[in-house]
Amino acid sequence: xxxxxxxxxxxxxxxxxxxxxxxxxxxxxxxxxxxxxxxxxxxxxxxxxxxxxxxxxxxxxxxxxxxxxxxxxxxxxxxxxxxxxxxxxxxxxxxxxxxxxxxxxxxxxxxxxxxxxxxxxxxxxxxxxxxxxxxxxxxxxxxxxxxxxxxxxxxxxxxxxxxxxxxxxxxxxxxxxxxxxxxxxxxxxxxxxxxxxxxxxxxxxxxxxxxxxxxxxxxxxxxxxxxxxxxxxxxxxxxxxxxxxxxxxxxxxxxxxxxxxxxxxxxxxxxxxxxxxxxxxxxxxxxxxxxxxxxxxxxxxxxxxxxxxxxxxxxxxxxxxxxxxxxxxxxxxxxxxxxxxxxxxxxxxxxxxxxxxxxxxxxxxxxxxxxxxxxxxxxxxxxxxxxxxxxxxxxxxxxxxxxxxxxxxxxxxxxxxxxxxxxxxxxxxxxxxxxxxxxxxxxxxxxxxxxxxxxxxxxxxxxxxxxxxxxxxxxxxxxxxxxxxxxxxxxxxxxxxxxxxxxxxxxxxxxxxxxxxxxxxxxxxxxxxxxxxxxxxxxxxxxxxxxxxxxxxxxxxxxxxxxxxxxx
Amino acid sequence: xxxxxxxxxxxxxxxxxxxxxxxxxxxxxxxxxxxxxxxxxxxxxxxxxxxxxxxxxxxxxxxxxxxxxxxxxxxxxxxxxxxxxxxxxxxxxxxxxxxxxxxxxxxxxxxxxxxxxxxxxxxxxxxxxxxxxxxxxxxxxxxxxxxxxxxxxxxxxxxxxxxxxxxxxxxxxxxxxxxxxxxxxxxxxxxxxxxxxxxxxxxxxxxxxxxxxxxxxxxxxxxxxxxxxxxxxxxxxxxxxxxxxxxxxxxxxxxxxxxxxxxxxxxxxxxxxxxxxxxxxxxxxxxxxxxxxxxxxxxxxxxxxxxxxxxxxxxxxxxxxxxxxxxxxxxxxxxxxxxxxxxxxxxxxxxxxxxxxxxxxxxxxxxxxxxxxxxxxxxxxxxxxxxxxxxxxxxxxxxxxxxxxxxxxxxxxxxxxxxxxxxxxxxxxx
Ligand SMILES: [Zn+2]
Ligand SMILES: [Zn+2]
Numbered sequence: 001x002x003x004x005x006x007x008x009x010x011x012x013x014x015x016x017x018x019x020x021x022x023x024x025x026x027x028x029x030x031x032x033x034x035x036x037x038x039x040x041x042x043x044x045x046x047x048x049x050x051x052x053x054x055x056x057x058x059x060x061x062x063x064x065x066x067x068x069x070x071x072x073x074x075x076x077x078x079x080x081x082x083x084x085x086x087x088x089x090x091x092x093x094x095x096x097x098x099x100x101x102x103x104x105x106x107x108x109x110x111x112x113x114x115x116x117x118x119x120x121x122x123x124x125x126x127x128x129x130x131x132x133x134x135x136x137x138x139x140x141x142x143x144x145x146x147x148x149x150x151x152x153x154x155x156x157x158x159x160x161x162x163x164x165x166x167x168x169x170x171x172x173x174x175x176x177x178x179x180x181x182x183x184x185x186x187x188x189x190x191x192x193x194x195x196x197x198x199x200x201x202x203x204x205x206x207x208x209x210x211x212x213x214x215x216x217x218x219x220x221x222x223x224x225x226x227x228x229x230x231x232x233x234x235x236x237x238x239x240x241x242x243x244x245x246x247x248x249x250x251x252x253x254x255x256x257x258x259x260x261x262x263x264x265x266x267x268x269x270x271x272x273x274x275x276x277x278x279x280x281x282x283x284x285x286x287x288x289x290x291x292x293x294x295x296x297x298x299x300x301x302x303x304x305x306x307x308x309x310x311x312x313x314x315x316x317x318x319x320x321x322x323x324x325x326x327x328x329x330x331x332x333x334x335x336x337x338x339x340x341x342x343x344x345x346x347x348x349x350x351x352x353x354x355x356x357x358x359x360x361x362x363x364x365x366x367x368x369x370x371x372x373x374x375x376x377x378x379x380x381x382x383x384x385x386x387x388x389x390x391x392x393x394x395x396x397x398x399x400x401x402x403x404x405x406x407x408x409x410x411x412x413x414x415x416x417x418x419x420x421x422x423x424x425x426x427x428x429x430x431x432x433x434x435x436x437x438x439x440x441x442x443x444x445x446x447x448x449x450x451x452x453x454x455x456x457x458x459x460x461x462x463x464x465x466x467x468x469x470x471x472x473x474x475x476x477x478x479x480x481x482x483x484x485x486x487x488x489x490x491x492x493x494x495x496x497x498x499x500x501x502x503x504x505x506x507x508x509x510x511x512x513x514x515x516x517x518x519x520x521x522x523x524x525x526x527x528x529x530x531x532x533x534x535x536x537x538x539x540x541x542x543x544x545x546x547x548x549x550x551x552x553x554x555x556x557x558x559x560x561x562x563x564x565x566x567x568x
Numbered sequence: 569x570x571x572x573x574x575x576x577x578x579x580x581x582x583x584x585x586x587x588x589x590x591x592x593x594x595x596x597x598x599x600x601x602x603x604x605x606x607x608x609x610x611x612x613x614x615x616x617x618x619x620x621x622x623x624x625x626x627x628x629x630x631x632x633x634x635x636x637x638x639x640x641x642x643x644x645x646x647x648x649x650x651x652x653x654x655x656x657x658x659x660x661x662x663x664x665x666x667x668x669x670x671x672x673x674x675x676x677x678x679x680x681x682x683x684x685x686x687x688x689x690x691x692x693x694x695x696x697x698x699x700x701x702x703x704x705x706x707x708x709x710x711x712x713x714x715x716x717x718x719x720x721x722x723x724x725x726x727x728x729x730x731x732x733x734x735x736x737x738x739x740x741x742x743x744x745x746x747x748x749x750x751x752x753x754x755x756x757x758x759x760x761x762x763x764x765x766x767x768x769x770x771x772x773x774x775x776x777x778x779x780x781x782x783x784x785x786x787x788x789x790x791x792x793x794x795x796x797x798x799x800x801x802x803x804x805x806x807x808x809x810x811x812x813x814x815x816x817x818x819x820x821x822x823x824x825x826x827x828x829x830x831x832x833x834x835x836x837x838x839x840x841x842x843x844x845x846x847x848x849x850x851x852x853x854x855x856x857x858x859x860x861x862x863x864x865x866x867x868x869x870x871x872x873x874x875x876x877x878x879x880x881x882x883x884x885x886x887x888x889x890x891x892x893x894x895x896x897x898x899x900x901x902x903x904x905x906x907x908x909x910x911x912x913x914x915x916x917x918x919x920x921x922x923x924x925x926x927x928x929x930x931x932x933x934x935x936x937x938x939x940x941x942x943x944x945x946x947x948x949x950x951x952x953x954x955x956x957x958x959x960x961x962x963x964x965x966x967x968x969x970x971x972x973x974x975x976x977x978x979x980x981x982x983x984x985x986x987x988x989x990x991x992x993x994x995x996x997x998x
Pocket of ligand 1: 662677732733739792
C-alpha cells in the first residue's frame with residue numbers, strides 16, 4: 001500500500017531532528033522503513049545509517065522488512081547489541097555476563113539495610129537495573145547497587161546494563177573515539193522511542209553528531225516506567241531539539257471502527273485516531289462469577305469460535321466463526337499473578353496455547369536439577385548452579401554416578417536420590433530421555449532446547465500474555481481478563497502508566513475485543529476497572545455471563561458427568 | 569498365521585475413557601475378544617508411556633508382550649477356553665491436529681504406529697515443543713498434519729501414519745466440516761507416505777472403493793475403543809509373521825498378507841446418515857438435498873453424514889467393487905446380540921454379561937464365535953437362538969437403522985419384538 005499523506009510527510013521530512021508521534025496501528029514501522037529507503041535514495045550510504053530498536057525480535061523484523069524493500073547493508077541494532085559491538089571494538093574483549101539466576105543469588109547474599117528487607121529478589125534486581133539506567137532511586141538502592149557493582153567487578157563479570165553504562169562512560173571520556181563513532185553514524189533512527197530510558201537517551205546524545213535524528217513512537221504506549229523508561233521522553237526531546245520537525249500519524253489501519261472509538265475514549269482530551277476500517281467489530285464487557293468462571297468463559301469462547309476441539313464438544317452451528325484459527329486469539333492480563341487460574345485451566349483443557357514469557361518445562365526447578373546434574377555427570381568441568389548446593393557439593397555428588405549408565409536410568413537414580421515426588425514434568429523428562437543411549441547425547445539435546453526457543457515455530461496456538469509482552473503485536477480477537485480496580489489499574493502502579501496499559505490492551509484487537517471482570521476474585525468482592533467503566537456503554541456494552549451463575553454451573557457439571565459415562 | 573489387529577485404541581489417560589483401559593484390562597479383554605495385535609494407544613502421554621515401559625517387555629522384533637508376572641495373574645481370571653490366545657502390543661497413538669490451511673480451519677485425527685520405545689521417545693520430544701501432551705492421551709496439536717507426518721518420518725523411518733476415521737464430519741481427513749477432498753490436498757509431496765486409511769465405524773470398504781483417490785491406499789479398520797470391552801469393534805485381519813515389519817508390510821503393500829477387515833454394519837456408526845440430534849431428525853442424502861441442506865425444524869444446516877460425504881467425493885456408483893478388494897466381514901458385538909435375544913436394552917445388564925461369559929467359556933473367544941465357529945456347534949452348545957442370530961449376521965440379513973449426528977445406529981437381528989417372540993416360540997417347539 002502507498003503511504004498516506006501523513007506518512008509521506010514523515011518519510012520525506014527534512015534532515016535534522018524529527019519526532020513522529022505514531023498511534024497504534026498507524027504504520028509506524030512501515031514509515032520508519034520507508035524513511036530509511038528515502039535516506040538511501042537521497043544519497044545516504046547504507047553504512048552511515050543506524051536504526052535502533054528495543055528488542056532483538058523487533059530488530060530482526062525490521063531487518064527483514066528492509067531487505068524486502070531492497071535496503072541492505074545498514075545497521076539495525078538494539079541499544080544492547082550496539083553497545084556490545086562498540087565495546088568489543090574498543091576494548092577487544094567483553095567480560096563474561098552474569099546469568100540471571102546467579103545475579104539473583106548475588107543480590108540475595110549482599111548485606112541489606114532494613115528498609116529493603118521485605119523486597120523480593122526479583123524486585124531488587126529490577127530496582128538495581130533501574131538505578132544503573134540513571135532512574136532516580138532511593139539512597140538505599142544506590143548503595144546496594146554500588147555493592148552489587150563491586151561484587152561483579154571482583155569476579156570480573158558484567159551485566160547487560162553495564163554494556164550501556166560502559167559505552168556511555170567511554171564515549172564521554174574519549175573524545176577522539178566519540179568523534180570516530182559519530183562520523184560513522186550520520187543518520188540515527190529510533191523505533192518505539194517512548195521506551196527510551198535516561199541512560200539510553202544520553203547515549204543517543206553522545207552518538208548524535210549530525211543531528212539527523214529520527215525518533216518515532218507513541219507516548220500513550222509508554223509502559224516501561226517500571227524498567228526505568230522515562231514517561232515524558234518525547235517532551236524532553238522537544239525541549240532539547242527546539243527546531244525538530246513534529247508530525248503525527250493518526251489513521252489507524254489495524255482495528256475496526258468501534259474498537260478505535262473505544263481507544264479514543266480512553267484519552268478524551270487528546271487528538272483522535274481515525275479508523276481506516278469502517279467495518280464494525282465486536283466489543284463487549286462481560287461480568288463473570290470469579291476467576292474460575294472467567295477461565296472457563298475464555299476457554300468456551302475460543303472453543304466455540306473454532307468449532308470445538310473435542311468429540312464431546314463438537315459444535316455444529318457456529319458457522320460464522322469457522323474461519324478463526326488458534327493463532328487469531330490472545331488472552332491478555334495485567335500481571336502473571338492475575339492469570340494463575342487461567343494458565344492452569346488452559347493446561348488442563350489441552351487447547352494448544354503458548355504462554356509468552358514462560359520458559360520451557362525444563363526450567364521447572366526439579367527438572368532443572370536433574371538436567372543440570374546429567375550435564376555435570378557428562379562433563380565434570382561444567383559449571384552448574386543448584387539451589388542449596390555449592391559447586392564443590394555438586395561435584396562430589398555427581399561423582400557418585402557412573403557416566404556410562406543410560407541417561408534414562410541415571411535420571412531415575414537422581415530423582416530417587418533427591419526424593420522428588422514423581423509429577424507430570426518429571427515423567428515427561430523421563431519420556432524424552434528413553435531415546436538417548438549416552439548422557440552426552442542427552443545433554444546436547446537439553447543444550448539445544450535451552451539456546452533455541454522451546455516452542456516449535458510451526459505450532460499454532462492461542463497466545464496467553466501480559467499486556468507488556470503484547471506491545472507491538474495485534475490479534476483478530478483479544479480477550480482481556482481481570483479488568484478490575486486493584487488489577488488494572490493495579491494498586492501500586494502509577495495511574496497514568498496503568499491507563500496507558502489499558503490503552504495498549506484495547507488497541508491490540510483487530511476485530512473482536514472481550515473485556516472480562518469478576519464479581520469476586522480470590523474470594524474478595526471485585527469491581528469493574530474504572531478505565532472500562534468510563535467508556536460509553538453504547539460503544540462497549542455490558543453483559544453478564546448467564547451460563548455460569550451458580551445453579552446452571554451445577555447443572556452443567558451433571559451434564560458433563562453424564563457425557564463422560566456414555567463411552568464410545 | 570492369521571492375526572487380528574486393532575491399532576487404534578485409547579488408554580485411561582484419554583478424555584472420556586474407562587478406568588479399566590490399563591494394560592491389565594486390555595490384556596484381559598483382548599483375550600476374551602480374540603485379538604492378537606493391540607495398539608497401545610496414547611504413547612504421547614508421559615504417564616501412559618511410563619506404564620507401558622513398566623508393564624511391557626520386548627517380544628518379537630517391534631512387538632511387546634505383557635510381563636510374565638502380570639500376565640500369569642490375569643490368566644487365572646480368564647476361562648481356559650481363551651488361555652492360549654496370543655497378545656502382542658505395538659506402540660501407537662492418536663493425535664488430533666487443528667490448523668488453518670487454505671483459509672479453512674482443519675481438524676484431523678491420525679494414528680501413529682512405531683516399532684520401539686526409542687522412537688516413541690524421539691517423537692514425544694518433538695511434540696512436547698508443539699503442544700501439551702499431559703492433558704489428554706489424545707493430544708491436540710496446533711500443527712499442520714503434513715508437518716506431523718514429516719516429524720514421524722524423521723523420528724521413525726519405519727513408522728506408519730494412518731489418517732483415522734477419515735469420514736467423520738469434524739475430525740476426519742475427508743470430513744465434511746473440517747477435512748479435505750483428497751489425500752494430496754492435505755499432504756502434498758508427502759502423500760506417498762500415506763499407505764493406509766482407517767474406515768471408521770460409519771463407513772465400510774465398499775463405500776471407500778467408490779472414491780478413486782483411495783485406490784492407492786490400504787483400507788484398514790480399528791476399534792477406536794475408549795473402554796476395553798469395545799476392543800476389536802472393528803479390526804484388520806493380517807496373515808503375516810509375528811513381527812512389526814511383516815505386519816506393517818502387509819499394510820503398506822496391501823498384498824496377499826492383508827486378508828481383509830472386520831466391520832461394523834456401517835449404519836451402526838454415529839455419523840452414517842444426515843440429520844439433527846437435537847431435532848430428532850434423520851435423513852438420507854436424498855432427503856437432505858430435498859431440504860436444501862437445512863433442518864426444517866430449527867433452520868440450521870443439517871449435519872452431513874458419511875454416506876452423503878462419500879457420495880460427494882465418489883466418482884463411482886454404489887456397488888462398485890475395487891480390484892484391490894479384500895474380504896469384508898460384518899459383525900454385531902456379541903453382547904449386543906445377546907441383549908437383543910434377551911429383550912433388554914443394555915449390554916451391561918447382568919443377564920447379558922452372564923450369558924456372554926458362559927458362552928465364551930464354552931465356545932472360545934468372541935471373534936471365533938462371531939466369525940468361524942460353525943452355527944451347528946453353537947446350536948449344539950445349547951444356544952439355538954444365538955446360532956440363528958449369528959447365521960443372519962454372517963449373511964448380512966439384519967435390520968438396520970442408521971446413526972446420525974452423533975447418535976449410534978442400531979442393527980437388529982429381528983424386525984421387532986413380535987418377530988423375536990415368535991421365533992423364540994418356534995424354537996421351543998423344536
Ligand atoms: Zn479420533
Ligand atoms: Zn435441527
